Amino acid sequence: MKFWLTLFVSCSILFFQGCSSDKKRKDEDKNMSSPQTLKREKITLQDVYGKSIQANPTEKGFTFSGFENKVVLVNFFTTWCPPCKAEIPHLINLQEKYKEHFVIISVLLEENKSNEEIQSFIKFNAINYIITNGPENFEFAKNVGGVKNIPFMFLYDRNGNYSTHYVGAIPEEMIDADIKKVL
Template sequence: MKFWFALFIASSMLFFNGCSSEKKKADTNASNANKETKSEKIVLQDVSGKEIVVTSVDKGFSFAGFENKVVLVNFFTTWCPPCKAEIPHLNSLQEKYKDNFVIISVLLEENKSNEEINSFIKYNNINYIITNSIENFKLAQSAGGVKNIPLMFLYDKNGKYSTHYVGAIPEEMIDADIKKVL
């Protein structure tokens, strides 16, 4: 009985706290996302080759091509169980708010081909953007560092930081926050 209880507690902690990524050298520090940063441009590339220019602005980031949209930046890996568990919820939110909202998922894995990511997208029926480039790690650093995944940052229509989420988060909580910034 004690074994099953301990197993349940360990599994719950992993699910609700996310996965730790030892490759990331910087500490997760969401307060850094609130601080003013120098204007820096980072060029992300999605799996179809489309570029997304991300520019640091006062207390956030602007995302070229997604002006006047609420943006949820989702740092993830394909091997992380909580990252996979949140996919249906992110799909639902992207569909619900498709006219005013965009999810940009930033893959934090090295040496993943776009073909592998496209298979992952197809298998999971993902309907939002996934970026796969070396610049992903620069964005993670600029956002304050990413130590645990999934980690998400919500930005309002002007690119200003609104809130963040560490680990698996209920869809309803993200939905309520999206409504606040719309």
């Protein structure tokens, strides 16, 4: 019984804390700017089908070309992260529920993944939201202040203003409530 309890607690901690690499975290900490010195630039993200999305910094967040006047959830993830995979059905539900006024832009933080591999991942998981892939994704992660754990999400209102963020696996109901607040 003790074994199962320990196993359950360990898995729960991993699931709710998200995935990270201690070595990667130490390397990122050395290279991170403080929020006061953070230089935010326009970044052009590429979705896996070749469409460009311009991420434009604003005073209080980001706007995304093609998604003006929409609430945007930016989701940083990897395909190997169990909590990232566990969130997929919830993100699919939210995208479907709010499709008229809301968009999810998932930013893949993996190197050497081809668009074809990610397209297969999309098809296998029946994903109905945007996934970007490329070296620009890492630049964008720096522009938002650095991403140390995944999944990591930012919610921006219709004007591109920061609303909230989420670290680790988050209940769908919590994100849903936050979306309703900014709609």
